[in-house]
Structures are given as C-alpha cells and as structure tokens.
Amino acid sequence: xxxxxxxxxxxxxxxxxxxxxxxxxxxxxxxxxxxxxxxxxxxxxxxxxxxxxxxxxxxxxxxxxxxxxxxxxxxxxxxxxxxxxxxxxxxxxxxxxxxxxxxxxxxxxxxxxxxxxxxxxxxxxxxxxxxxxxxxxxxxxxxxxxxxxxxxxxxxxxxxxxxxxxxxxxxxxxxxxxxxxxxxxxxxxxxxxxxxxxxxxxxxxxxxxxxxxxxxxxxxxxxxxxxxxxxxxxxxxxxxxxxxxxxxxxxxxxxxxxxxxxxxxxxxxxxxxxxxxxxxxxxxxxxxxxxxxxxxxxxxxxxxxxxxxxxxxxxxxxxxxxxxxxxxxxxxxxxxxxxxxxxxxxxxxxxxxxxxxxxxxxxxxxxxxxxxxxxxxxxxxxxxxxxx
Amino acid sequence: xxxxxxxxxxxxxxxxxxxxxxxxxxxxxxxxxxxxxxxxxxxxxxxxxxxxxxxxxxxxxxxxxxxxxxxxxxxxxxxxxxxxxxxxxxxxxxxxxxxxxxxxxxxxxxxxxxxxxxxxxxxxxxxxxxxxxxxxxxxxxxxxxxxxxxxxxxxxxxxxxxxxxxxxxxxxxxxxxxxxxxxxxxxxxxxxxxxxxxxxxxxxxxxxxxxxxxxxxxxxxxxxxxxxxxxxxxxxxxxxxxxxxxxxxxxxxxxxxxxxxxxxxxxxxx
Numbered sequence: 111x112x113x114x115x116x117x118x119x120x121x122x123x124x125x126x127x128x129x130x131x132x133x134x135x136x137x138x139x140x141x142x143x144x145x146x147x148x149x150x151x152x153x154x155x156x157x158x159x160x161x162x163x164x165x166x167x168x169x170x171x172x173x174x175x176x177x178x179x180x181x182x183x184x185x186x187x188x189x190x191x192x193x194x195x196x197x198x199x200x201x202x203x204x205x206x207x208x209x210x211x212x213x214x215x216x217x218x219x220x221x222x223x224x225x226x227x228x229x230x231x232x233x234x235x236x237x238x239x240x241x242x243x244x245x246x247x248x249x250x251x252x253x254x255x256x257x258x259x260x261x262x263x264x265x266x267x268x269x270x271x272x273x274x275x276x277x278x279x280x281x282x283x284x285x286x287x288x289x290x291x292x293x294x295x296x297x298x299x300x301x302x303x304x305x306x307x308x309x310x311x312x313x314x315x316x317x318x319x320x321x322x323x324x325x326x327x328x329x330x331x332x333x334x335x336x337x338x339x340x341x342x343x344x345x346x347x348x349x350x351x352x353x354x355x356x357x358x359x360x361x362x363x364x365x366x367x368x369x370x371x372x373x374x375x376x377x378x379x380x381x382x383x384x385x386x387x388x389x390x391x392x393x394x395x396x397x398x399x400x401x402x403x404x405x406x407x408x409x410x411x412x413x414x415x416x417x418x419x420x421x422x423x424x425x426x427x428x429x430x431x432x433x434x435x436x437x438x439x440x441x442x443x444x445x446x447x448x449x450x451x452x453x454x455x456x457x458x459x460x461x462x463x464x465x466x467x468x469x470x471x472x473x474x475x476x477x478x479x480x481x482x483x484x485x486x487x488x489x490x491x492x493x494x495x496x497x498x
Numbered sequence: 499x500x501x502x503x504x505x506x507x508x509x510x511x512x513x514x515x516x517x518x519x520x521x522x523x524x525x526x527x528x529x530x531x532x533x534x535x536x537x538x539x540x541x542x543x544x545x546x547x548x549x550x551x552x553x554x555x556x557x558x559x560x561x562x563x564x565x566x567x568x569x570x571x572x573x574x575x576x577x578x579x580x581x582x583x584x585x586x587x588x589x590x591x592x593x594x595x596x597x598x599x600x601x602x603x604x605x606x607x608x609x610x611x612x613x614x615x616x617x618x619x620x621x622x623x624x625x626x627x628x629x630x631x632x633x634x635x636x637x638x639x640x641x642x643x644x645x646x647x648x649x650x651x652x653x654x655x656x657x658x659x660x661x662x663x664x665x666x667x668x669x670x671x672x673x674x675x676x677x678x679x680x681x682x683x684x685x686x687x688x689x690x691x692x693x694x695x696x697x698x699x700x701x702x703x704x705x706x707x708x709x710x711x712x713x714x715x716x717x718x719x720x721x722x723x724x725x726x727x728x729x730x731x732x733x734x735x736x737x738x739x740x741x742x743x744x745x746x747x748x749x750x751x752x753x754x755x756x757x758x759x760x761x762x763x764x765x766x767x768x
Contacts, residue, residue, distance in 0.1 A: 159678035160649075292536040293705060297749035297761035304760060319678065326751035326761065349753055363683035364753050365708025369731045371754070372712040379687055380680045382634070383648040 113183070114281055114313050115148040115171065115204075120180035122166050126388060138388050140166040142337035143180070145414070146315075148281060153307065153314040155328030155345070157321060157360070161384055162334040164317045168285040171315065172206045173197055185280065202232060205274035209286035211266035215258040221269055222254045228276045236276075247272040248302060264295035268302065275306065283315045288323055300326050321364050325349055330420075333357045336387055336395040339414060343421040353417055353428040356396045394426070402427050501527045501667060501699050502548070507559035509543050509552060509723075517543040517555075519723035523701075525716075527666070530693060530700040532714030532731065534707060534746070539720040541703045545669045548701070549586060550576040564666065582612045585660035589672035591652035595644040601655045602628070602640030609662045627658035631688055650681035654688065661692060668692075671703045686713060707750055711735055719743045 122141040125134055141163045148154045158164045169175040171182060173189050182189040184204055189197070205228075208214040215224055222240050229236045241251035247268040258266055267287060274282050284303070288296040300323060306312060318324050324331060325345060332342040333354065341354040352358045359378040366372045380399045385391055391398050397407040406426055414424040504523035510516050518540040525531045535541045546552045548561055550568060561568040563584065568576065580586075588594050596604060605627055606620035615623070621640070628636035631654040644652055653673060660668055670689065674682040690713060692698055702714055710717050710731065717734050719727040719742065727740045738744045745764040 159680060293707075293746065294536060294749050294764040297751070297763045300751065301760045301763065320751075321679070321753050322751035325753055325757065359680060361753060363679040365682075365686070365706065365712045366754060367707035367711050367735065367747060367750055367752065369711045369735050372708065377683060377687075379683050383650055383681070384678075 113147045114150045116183045117146045118181045120144045120170055121178045122170055123178045139337055144339055146332055148313050148315055151311045151313055152329045153316050153327050155324035155331040156317045157324050158334035159319060163337040164334050165285055168283050168317050172283050202277045203280045205279040205282050207270050207274050207284040207287045210290055211270045212258060214270055217258050220255050220257055225273055225276055243272050243276060263291050267299055281313045285317045336390055340424045347421050353423040354425050355400050355402050499527045501525050501564055503562040505560040509547055510556040516723050521725055525699055525701060528697045528699050530702055530714045532710035532717040533703045534710050535720035536705055540723040541720050542671055545671050545703055549580055582663050583665050584667045585665040586669045587656045587660050587673045589675050591656045594656060597644055600641050600643055605659045605662055608659045612663050623662055627662045631658045649677055653685055667699045669701045707747060
C-alpha cells in the first residue's frame with residue numbers, strides 16, 4: 111500500500127538568540143530525524159511529553175513551518191520545499207485541528223464566515239451549505255450566525271473540526287484536539303472524530319499527551335522523546351508489550367481509575383526532568399533518565415529498528431520479550447559506524463519486509479547496516495531559513 | 499478524628515448563581531479526601547471557601563476545622579491559620595511564585611511569617627525542605643529563581659513552601675494537572691510519602707479519576723455545586739451508585755482493559 115503521508119528524517123532547528131543584539135547563540139533541534147508514515151484511512155497517534163517536538167512535527171507536516179532537512183511526501187508529492195502558492199491545492203487534502211478551539215477561531219467572525227473561509231482561500235464555491243456542515247459535527251443549523259464566544263469549549267472544537275472537514279481532506283492533523291476539554295466532552299469529540307473517519311475514510315495524525323485518548327482513537331502509535339521517535343507499534347502491541355524503557359515508564363505513570371489496580375501495580379518512576387533540547391545528552395537521548403542505561407548508551411545513539419513486524423524501537427536494550435534483559439552484543443553489530451538514526455533499510459517501514467521474522471533473530475538487523483550518507487552530509491549546511 | 503467538617507456550604511456569587519449549593523464534607527486527620535468533578539462543578543470554590551479566600555461572594559453554612567468555626571473567624575486569625583495549619587498548593591506554580599525572589603527566599607518568607615526565626619535559620623529550613631521534596635543539589639538550587647526551574651520542580655517548591663510549616667491540612671487544587679504524566683507520577687509519590695511520614699491530611703481536588711484512585715481514601719463527586727456521590731474510594735469506583743458517577747468513570751478512555759468502539763458519553767454536559 112502506498113502511504114498517504116510519509117516523512118523521512120525530518121529535522122527542524124530553531125535559532126536561539128541571546129542578548130540585546132539578538133546574537134545567534136546556537137540552534138535547538140526541536141525535531142531530530144523523524145520518519146513517520148500514515149496510511150489512507152488510518153489514525154497514527156503521536157505521543158510524548160511537553161517539549162518532545164510533537165507539535166513541531168504537526169506544524170512541519172502541515173507546512174506551517176518549513177523543515178530544516180528531510181522530506182515530507184503527501185499523496186505522492188514532496189511538500190518540504192513547496193512555496194505557499196504550490197501548497198494551496200495540497201491544503202484541500204491536508205487540514206489541521208488545533209488544541210485551543212477559541213484561539214483558532216476568529217472571535218469577530220460568525221461561524222458562517224469561519225466555515226466559508228476554506229472555500230474562499232481555495233477560490234471554490236462551497237459544495238454544501240454551512241448548516242449541513244454544522245449538522246455533520248453535531249451542531250445545530252441555527253448556530254451558523256453566532257460568534258465563537260457563544261459556544262462552549264466542546265462546541266467550539268466541533269466548529270474547528272467542521273472547518274477542517276469543509277474541503278473533504280484526506281488527512282487531518284489533530285494537535286491535542288481534546289486536551290483543553292472536560293473529560294465528558296473529550297469523549298464526545300473522540301467519538302465524533304471516529305464517526306467522521308468511518309463515514310469519510312479520513313486519515314488522522316492524532317497528537318496528544320493523553321495516552322488513554324490516543325489508545326481510544328489510534329490504529330498505530332509513535333512515541334516521541336526529545337525530538338525523536340523512540341518506538342512505533344500498532345496500538346495493541348504498544349500498550350500490551352511496549353519495548354522502549356521510555357514507553358514503559360510513560361505507560362506506568364498514567365494513573366488508572368481503579369483503586370486496587372492503581373495501588374497494586376509497579377510504577378517505573380523516572381528520575382529528574384527532561385534534559386534541555388539545547389544541550390541534549392550524548393548517545394541515547396533518554397539515557398539520563400533511563401533505568402537501564404549503560405556505558406554504550408552514552409557512546410552510541412540507538413537507531414530505530416524493527417524488533418517485530420511493524421514494531422520499531424530505538425533502544426540498545428529493548429524489552430521485546432520477557433526475560434530478554436541481557437542483551438546480546440551481536441544484535442546491534444551493524445550499527446557501529448552509526449549514522450544517528452536513519453538508515454536506508456528503515457526508510458520503508460513496510461510490514462512485509464519483516465514477514466517471516468517471527469523469531470527475532472539478531473541477524474535480521476544486518477540489513478540496517480548500510481547507512482545512507484545523505485543525512486550526515488545535510489547536517490553541515492544549515493538550511494537558510496534556520497538562520498534568517 | 500475529624501479534622502474538617504463542612505455542612506451545608508453554599509457559595510453565592512450574586513444574581514442567584516450558586517457555585518456551591520448545600521455541600522457537606524468530612525475529612526479525618528491524616529486522611530486524603532478526593533474531590534472530583536468537571537469544570538464548573540464547584541470544587542475549587544469549595545477549597546477557596548475553606549481557606550476564607552472568597553471575596554465578593556456570600557458564603558453560608560458551617561466550616562469547622564479542628565473544632566473551630568472558620569466562617570465567623572476574623573481575617574487576622576484566618577491568616578494565622580492559613581499556612582500554619584492549612585496550606586494550599588495550586589495548579590499553576592509559576593503564577594504563585596514571585597519571579598523576583600529566589601525559591602529559598604520565598605520558602606523562608608513563608609516560614610518566618612509564622613515562626614520567630616532569623617534569616618539564616620529560615621534559609622536552612624528552606625534548603626532542608628527543598629531536599630525533603632526531592633530537589634537535587636538543594637544548596638545550589640536554593641539560590642535559583644522560579645524561571646530556572648521546570649514545572650515539576652516548581653510544584654515541588656510549592657509543596658515545600660506548604661509543608662515547611664507542617665500543616666494539619668494540605669489543600670491541593672489540581673496539583674498535577676499542568677504536569678506531564680511522568681512528572682505527575684513523581685509529585686503523586688511525593689504527596690503519598692508526605693502523608694505517610696508527616697501525617698498531613700490532604701484535600702485533593704482534581705478532575706482526574708486516576709489521580710483520586712491512586713491517592714485518596716474517600717471521594718466526593720461534585721456536579722453543579724452538589725455532591726452527587728460520596729464514599730470510600732474503593733466503593734465509589736467499584737460500585738458507583740449515581741448515573742453521573744458511572745458516566746464520569748466510563749467516559750474516560752483508559753490505557754488498559756477492553757476498548758469500546760465509541761466511548762459512553764454523559765448527556766448532561768456539552
């Protein structure tokens with residue numbers, strides 16, 4: 111199957127400036143080599159804590175920001191370097207829903223005008239009346255002539271969703287669409303997103319820090335930490351058999367609404383705070399808080415590689431199997447010359463590639479050892495927009 | 499032993515809007531009472547009423563703390579009580595800390611407001627408290643300003659400030675809502691530990707059923723200013739009696755257990 115959206119080694123660096131003269135003090139790498147894939151009609155959940163770069167990924171995919179490096183292929187076209195004019199037709203198919211419904215709706219416009227703006231921008235005639243669009247997201251037709259402040263948070267988010275849906279996109283990037291809402295309203299919005307997906311065959315990239323919401327809506331999930339993806343798996347594998355120590359800690363930290371289960375379970379409490387992305391740790395980004403960190407983790411950055419079909423982990427000591435704690439050194443043989451985490455073989459995350467690899471033999475990662483040189487070359491010339 | 503008793507608490511902000519309407523609460527010494535509800539259910543207003551911090555609202559009913567009626571107490575006595583016997587931790591630690599002073603200064607200030615202590619002694623207390631709440635290198639960190647701390651560390655500072663006076667009651671209003679889950683787990687662990695070691699009773703206000711399940715002994719479910727259900731945590735979670743409680747529990751997407759295609763929703767909100 112061809113992916114609807116695929117990113118390769120996406121990198122975004124922001125300049126950091128100091129002092130009165132705004133002297134350039136360096137760069138912060140907000141997104142550091144992220145490769146994702148969204149199939150038509152599926153939901154990819156992207157989770158991580160604040161500062162992990164998940165919102166920057168959303169802004170890169172929708173080209174609200176230009177990536178410093180890397181490629182974004184959407185419906186067969188590379189978006190990374192397109193200008194605004196060339197992006198306009200793409201935006202018909204690629205829309206976004208934002209976290210704060212009120213700040214993303216113009217307070218001076220009526221709902222009717224807000225919902226007409228996508229057509230206006232595209233120079234198209236609306237193909238269905240606003241009233242019908244409102245009904246599709248569970249609002250009443252008479253809401254069309256009201257202003258955003260007359261709505262509750264959940265209703266305002268429905269308007270944001272209606273705006274994203276107006277042009278019948280193929281992919282909607284939802285950046286924390288429910289985190290500003292009360293739990294009962296969250297459930298309604300999650301249901302709405304699912305109903306719309308069933309009805310229109312939409313694909314979502316669903317970005318959230320709430321793992322429960324992500325589990326509810328996603329088919330596959332990618333976990334980010336400090337700018338990189340540390341694990342990707344289908345939903346059930348990620349929740350039932352997480353392999354990255356960070357994913358495990360993250361899941362164990364989510365409080366369960368069940369007093370007995372909550373008090374009985376073993377929690378992996380991470381030490382300390384997220385390191386500064388301005389000065390990330392050497393090697394594995396997670397090693398400073400990792401319960402399993404060893405010398406190797408400081409020396410060598412683990413690449414994202416498959417440990418089972420469709421299950422990829424960036425860790426030297428993944429727990430893909432109970433009792434497999436002692437690592438076999440051969441396992442990572444191929445990664446010695448180490449180009450941080452991209453290698454050719456990982457580019458196509460095709461599940462087929464791993465067919466028949468049910469038993470996780472160490473040799474099968476050999477294929478990952480030819481590193482593509484592009485990434486490291488690209489690191490030298492900073493793209494112009496990073497240092498304007 | 500009963501530490502806090504609230505009877506028929508009603509808070510009226512004028513024009514007939516009752517944020518809290520006839521609420522009863524009981525909290526025993528050293529226990530944790532979870533107060534859960536959605537926005538607008540009146541849970542934060544309840545905590546402010548207990549502290550006597552509601553201005554411009556008509557508060558009626560009884561609030562008895564350790565045998566003393568708080569609703570009729572004068573401001574001076576209330577102020578002495580706050581901090582000394584009842585402390586509070588809010589959701590957003592940054593807006594509660596003064597950006598111009600070091601964290602140790604602010605903890606020391608709280609300490610000196612209630613104890614006869616010199617600067618040096620109070621500073622020592624502050625450093626000890628920072629260490630107590632798990633700030634690494636407390637000596638050095640004591641001289642930092644709030645902006646140099648992460649969200650989790652700022653919340654630790656707030657807890658240090660609340661606990662330096664060894665209060666009998668800590669009111670924690672959404673103490674972990676602004677924090678990431680891994681940091682939330684650290685703060686909840688800290689609260690659990692303090693409760694065990696210091697014996698502070700905690701009134702935990704939150705919208706997160708998981709946080710209540712992990713920390714509270716008793717729970718009160720609030721909706722539109724009323725307590726719709728109350729009881730021991732295990733009973734309320736296992737056998738919720740009210741439709742609202744059942745709905746609130748069911749509509750939260752979980753990371754374990756069966757996965758419904760659609761989540762059950764509460765019809766009364768929206």
